[in-house]
Amino acid sequence: MFDVDWMGRLAREVLRERLPALIAEACAWSVGLSDRPHHERRRGRLRATGGTNGDRIARGQALSGEEDGRLDLGDARPGSFRDVLNAVDPDGVVYADRFDREVIEPFVLATCVLAADRARVTRRAEWAELLDDLGEDGRDLVGVVRAGEWEASLRTEAEHLVLAALADVPLLEVEAEGLPLSLVRAAEAMTREAAAPPPAAPPEEDPAASGAVFLARAALAELDEPVPPTQADRVLSALLAEGIEPEELPAVLPHLPLAPGTADAVLTLLDAGR
Numbered sequence: 001m002f003d004v005d006w007m008g009r010l011a012r013e014v015l016r017e018r019l020p021a022l023i024a025e026a027c028a029w030s031v032g033l034s035d036r037p038h039h040e041r042r043r044g045r046l047r048a049t050g051g052t053n054g055d056r057i058a059r060g061q062a063l064s065g066e067e068d069g070r071l072d073l074g075d076a077r078p079g080s081f082r083d084v085l086n087a088v089d090p091d092g093v094v095y096a097d098r099f100d101r102e103v104i105e106p107f108v109l110a111t112c113v114l115a116a117d118r119a120r121v122t123r124r125a126e127w128a129e130l131l132d133d134l135g136e137d138g139r140d141l142v143g144v145v146r147a148g149e150w151e152a153s154l155r156t157e158a159e160h161l162v163l164a165a166l167a168d169v170p171l172l173e174v175e176a177e178g179l180p181l182s183l184v185r186a187a188e189a190m191t192r193e194a195a196a197p198p199p200a201a202p203p204e205e206d207p208a209a210s211g212a213v214f215l216a217r218a219a220l221a222e223l224d225e226p227v228p229p230t231q232a233d234r235v236l237s238a239l240l241a242e243g244i245e246p247e248e249l250p251a252v253l254p255h256l257p258l259a260p261g262t263a264d265a266v267l268t269l270l271d272a273g274r
Helices: 006-017 019-030 053-058 081-085 095-122 124-134 141-148 151-166 171-195 207-219 229-241 246-255 262-272
Strands: 037-042 045-052
Touching: 006 019, 006 095, 006 124, 006 151, 019 095, 019 151, 019 171, 037 053, 045 053, 053 171, 081 095, 081 151, 081 171, 095 124, 095 141, 095 151, 095 229, 095 262, 124 141, 141 229, 207 229, 207 246, 229 246, 229 262, 246 262
Parallel strands: none
Antiparallel strands: 037 045
């Protein structure tokens, strides 16, 4: 009998292999949270409390409030990583939602792509049958992952793994652990920005690519502009879903409303999927 869930199990195996990297990314993401102004919602209104998250931690006060937070995070120890995840940022967004969007989602997508790449090398027969079932040709691994819908369950498992490791750890300790990697990430971002061309006039469109550019801009209409590198996976998925061919992307990306580094991130994901 054909094992219909073998790819899902393989993705979970790869996720557990990458758990140290996931924990490191979570710690790096947390750096600076203690220095941000603390906000809470009272009777439906968002307000600043006049201090930072770190100030409240020093006084033994909880960061999360009664009107915000996610039920799945439960009661949090004041000053813990779980506590800050259940707090709100200055825009009223729960930090846990930001963490999912900025860390969990791109990490899980990359993990699924790695699992797919491993599968097409080590399980050729099952891989061929899987592609046939999904109606994919296998050239676009991101597209295969999206079609297989392995990300949703893997995101939940990734969240559980992070919470199992960090939930009750004091935020200040998590920040300290993540500082070295956060400096590396900041340096990488600065390098990408320095390598990017200056924000001069938009480049002239290749007449042959003008139709693709029009379709690409329409595909990104629902994303905030300029689209940041953290949403590179959404950009790539939207463009491929719109019918933009992978070989067209290098010529199309410079004409789109992307933040510095986003185009490079999209091309990196594209290369990983080949």
